[in-house]
Amino acid sequence: xxxxxxxxxxxxxxxxxxxxxxxxxxxxxxxxxxxxxxxxxxxxxxxxxxxxxxxxxxxxxxxxxxxxxxxxxxxxxxxxxxxxxxxxxxxxxxxxxxxxxxxxxxxxxxxxxxxxxxxxxxxxxxxxxxxxxxxxxxxxxxxxxxxxxxxxxxxxxxxxxxxxxxxxxxxxxxxxxxxxxxxxxxxxxxxxxxxxxxxxxxxxxxxxxxxxxxxxxxxxxxxxxxxxxxxxxxxxxxxxxxxxxxxxxxxxxxxxxxxxxxxxxxxxxxxxxxxxxxxxxxxxxxxxxxxxxxxxxxxxxxxxxxxxxxxxxxxxxxxxxxxxxxxxxxxxxxxxxxxxxxxxxxxxxxxxxxxxxxxxxxxxxxxxxxxxxxxxxxxxxxxxxxxxxxxxxxxxxxxxxxxxxxxxxxxxxxxxxxxxxxxxxxxxxxxxxxxxxxxxxxxxxxxxxxxxxxxxxxxxxxxxxxxxxxxxxxxxxxxxxxxxxxxxxxxxxxxxxxxxxxxxxxxxxxxxxxxxxxxxxxxxxxxxxxxxxxxxxxxxxxxxxxxxxxxxxxxxxxxxxxxxxxxxxxxxxxxxxxxxxxxxxxxxxxxxxxxxxxxxxxxxxxxxxxxxxxxxxxxxxxxxxxxxxxxxxxxxxxxxxxxxxxxxxxxxxxxxxxxxxxxxxxxxxxxxxxxxxxxxxxxxxxxxxxxxx
Amino acid sequence: xxxxxxxxxxxxxxxxxxxxxxxxxxxxxxxxxxxxxxxxxxxxxxxxxxxxxxxxxxxxxxxxxxxxxxxxxxxxxxxxxxxxxxxxxxxxxxxxxxxxxxxxxxxxxxxxxxxxxxxxxxxxxxxxxxxxxxxxxxxxxxxxxxxxxxxxxxxxxxxxxxxxxxxxxxxxxxxxxxxxxxxxxxxxxxxxxxxxxxxxxxxxxxxxxxxxxxxxxxxx
Ligand SMILES: [Zn+2]
Numbered sequence: 001x002x003x004x005x006x007x008x009x010x011x012x013x014x015x016x017x018x019x020x021x022x023x024x025x026x027x028x029x030x031x032x033x034x035x036x037x038x039x040x041x042x043x044x045x046x047x048x049x050x051x052x053x054x055x056x057x058x059x060x061x062x063x064x065x066x067x068x069x070x071x072x073x074x075x076x077x078x079x080x081x082x083x084x085x086x087x088x089x090x091x092x093x094x095x096x097x098x099x100x101x102x103x104x105x106x107x108x109x110x111x112x113x114x115x116x117x118x119x120x121x122x123x124x125x126x127x128x129x130x131x132x133x134x135x136x137x138x139x140x141x142x143x144x145x146x147x148x149x150x151x152x153x154x155x156x157x158x159x160x161x162x163x164x165x166x167x168x169x170x171x172x173x174x175x176x177x178x179x180x181x182x183x184x185x186x187x188x189x190x191x192x193x194x195x196x197x198x199x200x201x202x203x204x205x206x207x208x209x210x211x212x213x214x215x216x217x218x219x220x221x222x223x224x225x226x227x228x229x230x231x232x233x234x235x236x237x238x239x240x241x242x243x244x245x246x247x248x249x250x251x252x253x254x255x256x257x258x259x260x261x262x263x264x265x266x267x268x269x270x271x272x273x274x275x276x277x278x279x280x281x282x283x284x285x286x287x288x289x290x291x292x293x294x295x296x297x298x299x300x301x302x303x304x305x306x307x308x309x310x311x312x313x314x315x316x317x318x319x320x321x322x323x324x325x326x327x328x329x330x331x332x333x334x335x336x337x338x339x340x341x342x343x344x345x346x347x348x349x350x351x352x353x354x355x356x357x358x359x360x361x362x363x364x365x366x367x368x369x370x371x372x373x374x375x376x377x378x379x380x381x382x383x384x385x386x387x388x389x390x391x392x393x394x395x396x397x398x399x400x401x402x403x404x405x406x407x408x409x410x411x412x413x414x415x416x417x418x419x420x421x422x423x424x425x426x427x428x429x430x431x432x433x434x435x436x437x438x439x440x441x442x443x444x445x446x447x448x449x450x451x452x453x454x455x456x457x458x459x460x461x462x463x464x465x466x467x468x469x470x471x472x473x474x475x476x477x478x479x480x481x482x483x484x485x486x487x488x489x490x491x492x493x494x495x496x497x498x499x500x501x502x503x504x505x506x507x508x509x510x511x512x513x514x515x516x517x518x519x520x521x522x523x524x525x526x527x528x529x530x531x532x533x534x535x536x537x538x539x540x541x542x543x544x545x546x547x548x549x550x551x552x553x554x555x556x557x558x559x560x561x562x563x564x565x566x567x568x569x570x571x572x573x574x575x576x577x578x579x580x581x582x583x584x585x586x587x588x589x590x591x592x593x594x595x596x597x598x599x600x601x602x603x604x605x606x607x608x609x610x611x612x613x614x615x616x617x618x619x620x621x622x623x624x625x626x627x628x629x630x631x632x633x634x635x636x637x638x639x640x641x642x643x644x645x646x647x648x649x650x651x652x653x654x655x656x657x658x659x660x661x662x663x664x665x666x667x668x669x670x671x672x673x674x675x676x677x678x679x680x681x682x683x684x685x686x687x688x689x690x691x692x693x
Numbered sequence: 694x695x696x697x698x699x700x701x702x703x704x705x706x707x708x709x710x711x712x713x714x715x716x717x718x719x720x721x722x723x724x725x726x727x728x729x730x731x732x733x734x735x736x737x738x739x740x741x742x743x744x745x746x747x748x749x750x751x752x753x754x755x756x757x758x759x760x761x762x763x764x765x766x767x768x769x770x771x772x773x774x775x776x777x778x779x780x781x782x783x784x785x786x787x788x789x790x791x792x793x794x795x796x797x798x799x800x801x802x803x804x805x806x807x808x809x810x811x812x813x814x815x816x817x818x819x820x821x822x823x824x825x826x827x828x829x830x831x832x833x834x835x836x837x838x839x840x841x842x843x844x845x846x847x848x849x850x851x852x853x854x855x856x857x858x859x860x861x862x863x864x865x866x867x868x869x870x871x872x873x874x875x876x877x878x879x880x881x882x883x884x885x886x887x888x889x890x891x892x893x894x895x896x897x898x899x900x901x902x903x904x905x906x907x908x909x910x911x912x913x
Contacts, residue, residue, distance in 0.1 A: 015817035
């Protein structure tokens with residue numbers, strides 16, 4: 001057996017640009033649906049252009065028909081691009097992975113091989129030689145997971161017996177110096193003319209004067225002249241020194257069938273940096289025995305020249321030497337959720353890069369925020385938190401979305417108001433997910449127990465349950481925003497936060513003025529001698545440093561100027577970011593804007609105030625500091641230790657007995673104001689506009 | 694280049710077009726042995742961008758075992774009863790090479806050119822950024838971590854609408870200004886529009902390991 005001397009062809013290799021899958025996905029979604037009829041596609045290849053790397057048959061977005069039925073996109077593919085020689089192909093896409101695996105690969109390959117065989121016999125392959133490299137692609141596009149299973153076949157007609165190799169050497173060794181020069185020039189000219197650049201099969205004629213010309217294969221007859229060297233050239237994608245590339249297989253079949261040649265001299269044309277490289281190109285001579293094989297059985301003696309007698313075909317691409325399909329996942333570039341996440345991250349990273357090198361993005365993304373109240377303030381605070389990269393947000397509210405809400409409460413739309421209105425906590429979570437799918441938001445429908453609002457004994461268990469739930473919620477979060485509409489609903493959360501030493505931020509609104517403040521650390525949080533900063537209730541009894549701004553806020557039901565809540569919400573979130581980035585965190589002293597005590601530790605984010613009060617009527621804003629009060633009804637050590645010792649019993653007492661807290665701390669202010677707004681509360685109970693700030 | 698733009702280190706969109714065609718001509722004649730840059734028109738055929746595709750940029754190519762172990766098809770084990778004949782050479786060890794596509798796109802908001810790029814392996818599968826980083830020369834890695842001028846982000850390609858990597862343009866005009874002002878002669882005579890892109894790419898190309906041919910640099 002002379003099996004060592006048969007021609008061994010290097011298999012064609014495929015590459016699929018992600019653009020192909022992008023366009024195919026949109027074609028599938030917008031036009032094809034479940035229609036799985038085969039789609040004509042165009043692959044592109046070019047001669048090998050690198051001494052160590054073979055060229056691949058590549059599918060690009062342009063390989064597919066355009067989605068709009070216009071043929072305009074084909075303009076891009078025609079026009080003789082030397083690096084994109086078009087090759088016709090066909091795509092069988094299945095709708096399930098099972099049908100993908102069930103495809104009859106043998107028959108599919110045979111069907112394509114038959115097309116090539118037909119084109120050889122009809123002469124079409126002589127006119128348009130690219131059809132010799134016709135290919136087949138089967139695929140399953142899992143558009144839910146952005147995963148694509150696929151398998152290429154490059155059908156090759158099998159010569160039986162195989163062609164034998166008489167000679168194979170570098171073209172530079174085969175040609176004389178003079179011939180080589182002329183061949184290179186002629187090939188370069190062929191490759192640079194827009195008429196021929198993408199014609200992958202050709203003839204090289206070298207006359208006795210070493211003058212080379214490159215011609216179309218249909219001009220074969222005219223090249224027959226004594227003394228001429230005639231070579232069958234093809235764009236060889238393969239780089240290997242001992243193997244011609246795949247396109248030669250069907251070319252040999254064509255040569256054998258059309259011209260009945262026994263001995264074929266071929267040129268594997270390869271390039272380097274865009275020019276003919278005869279050191280890389282190969283010249284070889286192959287002997288073709290008129291195939292007998294099955295033709296002999298039919299008994300007509302024509303062998304290959306019999307159109308009816310389709311030879312065997314091979315050509316399914318191997319995947320790293322194995323007979324398996326390939327799979328590519330493009331979730332990274334196609335999954336909208338992933339894209340949204342990376343875009344959001346990018347934005348913050350850019351900010352860190354350009355302006356805030358000390359920005360701690362991990363602290364922000366791992367921070368768990370509890371928002372009490374999902375009204376105007378709650379909606380806006382949640383949005384601002386997401387913008388800063390906070391991902392874990394829990395909203396507590398027991399109200400429903402009313403018709404008047406969507407205009408001011410930025411997470412809701414009219415749909416949320418229909419049929420009695422969705423719970424705000426629920427609607428807000430849905431809305432956050434629509435804005436940013438990676439948010440980890442949770443809604444809790446729950447009323448916040450309030451002192452001075454006695455509960456009937458049959459409801460006491462429920463209220464206690466709510467208290468425990470709130471306790472657990474505060475416990476499991478890192479920062480708490482007090483964004484409810486009434487003063488007394490802030491009392492229990494303030495106490496719970498002081499007890500567990502959580503970062504606490506309060507925002508409260510009047511008609512045209514606001515207060516945003518951070519609460520100081522809890523009374524037992526540190527043995528630091530310094531005085532703690534006050535909480536929302538402390539500032540009631542301790543005069544702020546600047547006593548000119550002592551406007552009482554949200555002590556009554558009121559409407560506010562629409563611009564106020566977004567301003568206060570934004571400041572509340574910026575304040576949180578300031579605390580997170582301050583070395584002392586919750587223990588940081590209150591700093592004042594433009595004052596000498598702000599210079600103690602210059603932070604990249606600027607001063608970290610305790611309170612910000614602002615007025616829209618003056619378009620003014622000021623920072624204040626208020627220390628904690630020993631007789632505070634919410635954060636003083638007396639109250640917190642009472643809670644620690646007596647727990648829920650203490651809470652129920654505070655809720656049911658208006659004088660209890662007063663007795664405990666010796667204060668009357670809280671109760672006075674509580675009774676004054678209790679009137680409003682009762683009157684306006686069903687008036688959502690007014691209650692929900 | 695208008696003196697005002699020049700003073701700011703920026704470029705107008707018209708000048709970008711002019712600079713781009715000069716750049717293509719310059720590149721493709723001065724260094725004809727390099728892959729050519731081409732001008733790609735957008736759908737509306739009014740705007741466009743510079744493109745250099747399918748470049749093997751990485752210098753970290755491994756030796757290709759494929760060369761030493763060619764294996765005929767009959768030796769490979771069969772998972773699926775598919776015909777492979779003796780005349781088939783299967784690429785058993787496809788070489789690990791990385792291809793890069795580079796696009797230079799004008800950015801209207803920063804009024805500077807922006808380098809977009811992506812990388813993929815020989816199958817066409819896109820590379821993750823950490824794989825790209827391994828390809829980058831050491832000086833580039835250093836520049837990426839230290840410098841205020843080079844920040845790689847992944848954003849949607851303005852014409853292809855798919856995510857590509859890009860060198861964020863917000864520092865570009867600053868260093869272009871420095872580049873031009875550092876040279877007194879250039880500062881006096883004004884900089885030819887044609888040189889803007891060469892100068893720009895000499896800095897930016899560095900980051901992705903693209904070296905500007907020396908012949909082009911000489912004109913600076
Ligand atoms: Zn207090």
